[in-house]
Amino acid sequence: MSALVTFDHATLAYGRRVVLSDLTFQIPEGDFLGLVGPNGSGKTTILRAILGTLEPTAGTVTRRPELRFGYVPQRDQVDYNFPLRVLDVVLMGRYDRVGIGRRPKRDDRDRALAALDAVGIRELAMEPLTRLSGGQKQRTLIARALVGEPNMLVLDEPTTGMDLVSTTQILGLVRELHERSGLTVLMVSHALNEIANYVTRIALVQEGSFRIGAVDEIVNERTLSEVYGIPVEVDSFDGHRIVLARRGAAVVKPGERR
Amino acid sequence: MIEAILLFRDALYGALVIALVCSALGVYVVLRRIVFVGASLAQMSTLGIAISFWLAGVGVAGVITTRPVILSLLATLLGVVFFATGMRRARIPADARIGVAYVVAGALAILFIAKAAVGEAHDIFLQGNILGITRGDWLVLLGVSVPVLLVHVLFYKEFLFISFDQETARTLGYRVERWTLLLYLTIGLSIAFAMQFAGLMLVFDFLVLPAVTGLLLARGMGGVFAWAIGAGLAAAVIGFSLSVPFDLPTGPAIVTVSGALVILAWLLRRLRER
Numbered sequence: 195m196s197a198l199v200t201f202d203h204a205t206l207a208y209g210r211r212v213v214l215s216d217l218t219f220q221i222p223e224g225d226f227l228g229l230v231g232p233n234g235s236g237k238t239t240i241l242r243a244i245l246g247t248l249e250p251t252a253g254t255v256t257r258r259p260e261l262r263f264g265y266v267p268q269r270d271q272v273d274y275n276f277p278l279r280v281l282d283v284v285l286m287g288r289y290d291r292v293g294i295g296r297r298p299k300r301d302d303r304d305r306a307l308a309a310l311d312a313v314g315i316r317e318l319a320m321e322p323l324t325r326l327s328g329g330q331k332q333r334t335l336i337a338r339a340l341v342g343e344p345n346m347l348v349l350d351e352p353t354t355g356m357d358l359v360s361t362t363q364i365l366g367l368v369r370e371l372h373e374r375s376g377l378t379v380l381m382v383s384h385a386l387n388e389i390a391n392y393v394t395r396i397a398l399v400q401e402g403s404f405r406i407g408a409v410d411e412i413v414n415e416r417t418l419s420e421v422y423g424i425p426v427e428v429d430s431f432d433g434h435r436i437v438l439a440r441r442g443a444a445v446v447k448p449g450e451r452r
Numbered sequence: 453m454i455e456a457i458l459l460f461r462d463a464l465y466g467a468l469v470i471a472l473v474c475s476a477l478g479v480y481v482v483l484r485r486i487v488f489v490g491a492s493l494a495q496m497s498t499l500g501i502a503i504s505f506w507l508a509g510v511g512v513a514g515v516i517t518t519r520p521v522i523l524s525l526l527a528t529l530l531g532v533v534f535f536a537t538g539m540r541r542a543r544i545p546a547d548a549r550i551g552v553a554y555v556v557a558g559a560l561a562i563l564f565i566a567k568a569a570v571g572e573a574h575d576i577f578l579q580g581n582i583l584g585i586t587r588g589d590w591l592v593l594l595g596v597s598v599p600v601l602l603v604h605v606l607f608y609k610e611f612l613f614i615s616f617d618q619e620t621a622r623t624l625g626y627r628v629e630r631w632t633l634l635l636y637l638t639i640g641l642s643i644a645f646a647m648q649f650a651g652l653m654l655v656f657d658f659l660v661l662p663a664v665t666g667l668l669l670a671r672g673m674g675g676v677f678a679w680a681i682g683a684g685l686a687a688a689v690i691g692f693s694l695s696v697p698f699d700l701p702t703g704p705a706i707v708t709v710s711g712a713l714v715i716l717a718w719l720l721r722r723l724r725e726r
Binding site: 245246247263265267271272273275276277278279282283286287289290292294295297298322338342348 | 483606607609610612613615616617619620621622623624625626667670671672673675676
């Protein structure tokens with residue numbers, strides 16, 4: 195499959211402060227990639243480079259022409275004081291297609307309703323956004339990302355601040371969207387345990403290091419212990435991977451073999 | 453009473469135009485949480501007026517002293533560019549920069565006014581001189597306000613999107629900084645012209661209180677704009693009508709009515725939520 199986004203020895207920096215250097219990887223069409231790392235590790239920097247809002251200072255980041263992102267921001271980036279209905283918010287995903295100075299038409303409205311249907315909250319279309327639960331708000335933002343008919347769905351920390359039920363439902367929904375239509379998905383998260391059981395590939399960012407591969411290649415005791423610098427245990431329960439730090443274990447420096 | 457009001461009808465029309473444009477734009481000011489950007493822009497506009505008065509006092513002749521709006525507009529537009537484009541890159545927090553601009557502009561305005569030869573200048577820049585509005589003045593106000601409002605009608609969805617969620621707008625190709633600059637320009641333009649007549653307190657009132665009333669009463673964005681404009685116009689008419697026959701200062705009378713409408717709206721909302 196052809197790549198939607200290609201990093202070729204890319205260095206990402208803010209001014210003189212280099213965050214990550216020499217990144218080389220691709221996001222192929224149909225990928226279901228999790229970008230994982232702790233807060234401040236550079237996930238958002240990579241995300242901005244993928245979206246094209248940050249240019250590399252060296253190397254290249256190329257996007258396939260006409261590539262269209264469906265972006266789901268972190269929930270706290272959206273201002274819920276605005277008295278908007280769910281349908282109004284979803285329609286925003288069509289605004290660039292509608293054109294500057296023009297109003298959405300009936301077709302846009304129908305597509306917005308279909309997107310709400312796809313995420314299972316069509317009946318909430320006329321409800322004020324402020325009245326929704328955290329999970330429903332996230333579904334609204336996913337519907338808004340879908341209504342623009344993207345090639346790649348990009349979700350930034352989609353489960354932050356959610357309870358177990360909502361987290362499971364949102365991650366399940368994203369996997370369903372990927373499986374149903376082969377939609378390329380990039381999910382950014384600090385919670386390895388949460389997304390390791392949903393995505394097919396993982397990119398792990400930690401203190402300037404970057405690794406990417408199939409889930410099994412990344413989510414194993416040796417790799418994670420090297421990356422995190424502490425002994426890590428990867429267990430399996432009922433088909434689900436569980437990543438744990440070994441209790442009372444000494445810290446291992448990155449790159450050091452145990 | 454009606455004869456007294458009719459005597460100042462041009463002033464009333466002026467107040468209504470200022471109420472209309474500031475109340476509508478105030479919805480963005482409140483929702484974007486840039487209330488103090490509005491206050492700082494008004495203060496910078498005041499500084500422009502103060503410099504104009506001072507220049508007149510030291511004998512500088514010409515259009516910049518006979519038309520204080522020119523320096524007022526210039527100072528406000530400088531503020532607009534400063535707030536709209538400089539905030540993202542600065543290491544200093546945005547609210548601190550707003551605070552610096554507000555207090556320095558305010559202090560400089562007082563210094564220039566203190567040395568201005570125009571005796572009533574101090575009162576004018578604080579309270580405005582809304583009763584002094586002539587037919588020509590309110591027609592100029594209308595000439596500025598109508599294009600500003602048309603820009604807002606035309607680009608409603610763009611202003612809404614970049615205000616609600618600028619990261620997503622950016623990923624969809626919106627040049628968020630340019631749209632923000634345009635939004636701030638319309639706000640700055642309205643403030644600069646309104647400040648000539650309404651004064652700092654009344655302009656700040658129209659930028660904030662009607663929008664708060666709208667947000668308390670409305671369930672959707674359209675409703676917020678409608679209620680905000682309605683509350684602004686009602687405050688202007690009621691405040692004006694009370695101030696003329698009872699010989700009250702017009703600006704504070706309008707502000708007091710605006711405050712009463714906010715309280716009324718809050719009570720109505722509480723009742724509705726029960």
